[in-house]
């Protein structure tokens with residue numbers, strides 16, 4: 001049920017059994033990892049809303065039948081479905097969307113309907129929910145668009161380069177306006193290329209790491225779009241889960257208690273209270289969620305050769321439309337506000353995910 005290499009560090013300090021969580025897109029890659037964490041730490045209730053359009057029942061099937069787990073097959077494009085899913089929840093982690101830049105270029109209308117229309121439904125249902133404490137949602141590094149400045153810092157965005165990036169920017173604008181107009185408490189996490197177990201390589205819009213891992217396991221040459229010097233701040237999924245847990249709970253848990261009921265040391269209390277003073281997170285905030293590192297595709301191929309004990313050379317193809325050449329995040333804001341710290345750097349994450357893909361083929 002649980003991957004033994006993951007979630008051995010708790011990122012919360014309170015008893016999760018008193019809280020109810022909705023994870024939209026919870027059958028997808030990142031959502032199902034958030035669910036795994038919440039179930040592992042005995043959350044009071046974990047509800048998933050997913051229409052399985054890009055997620056997999058396989059990702060959550062182990063949790064079916066648990067008394068604190070519930071799966072609603074439904075579409076965020078339906079407001080009533082969103083309202084029912086949010087009813088009675090304390091926290092929402094909104095992950096449901098159609099990811100992928102190429103998908104949005106092939107079909108911008110559907111990406112917009114799900115990512116903008118669906119988002120607005122969730123936000124509206126959140127506005128009308130009486131019980132809810134906070135919604136955290138999946139934003140995207142694509143919002144930095146054509147800005148060439150590195151590292152990417154919140155507040156210094158360029159223009160979007162794809163329909164997908166437009167949808168993710170619009171999410172932030174709506175969350176901000178709902179906060180100003182209706183007083184909603186929301187946090188957007190701008191993910192930078194997340195990878196890890198449960199990310200599917202067989203999907204037509206699969207991401208680069210699942211595709212490369214599959215190629216290495218099958219002893220085939222992977223194809224790199226471009227010259228291989230494209231770089232990304234690849235982020236292991238446990239870091240994304242940590243960010244979601246911290247973002248949901250900040251301000252709502254006993255900041256000074258340890259999980260085992262013990263008190264923190266005085267130094268730790270002082271550090272935490274300094275952080276908490278800046279943590280007046282009662283409106284809308286966006287944070288980069290990344291490692292603050294930069295890895296090129298060529299470097300990734302070298303690491304995969306070393307992990308798998310092979311010497312495979314990639315095939316180089318044309319660059320993809322809508323992609324930025326380089327990406328690297330500043331993680332100062334999320335570290336300061338949410339005490340986030342990327343526990344898994346790229347190499348470690350790649351080893352874990354490669355092990356996991358080996359069990360899948």
Ligand SMILES: NC(=O)c1ccc[n+]([C@@H]2O[C@H](COP(=O)([O-])OP(=O)(O)OC[C@H]3O[C@@H](n4cnc5c(N)ncnc54)[C@H](O)[C@@H]3O)[C@@H](O)[C@H]2O)c1
Pocket residue numbers: 024025026027028029030031049050051052053054055056074075076077094095096097098099100114118138139140141190191192193194195
């Ligand atoms: N993976 C990344 O590197 C990355 C980077 C930036 C942002 N994001 C964002 O993070 C979130 C999660 O991404 P992921 O990689 O886990 O993708 P994913 O496709 O694995 O998960 C998304 C889930 O949403 C579900 N979904 C899609 N449309 C839906 C609808 N209309 N109603 C209900 N459910 C629906 C899918 O079935 C899927 O299970 C998305 O919002 C994505 O845009 C991901």
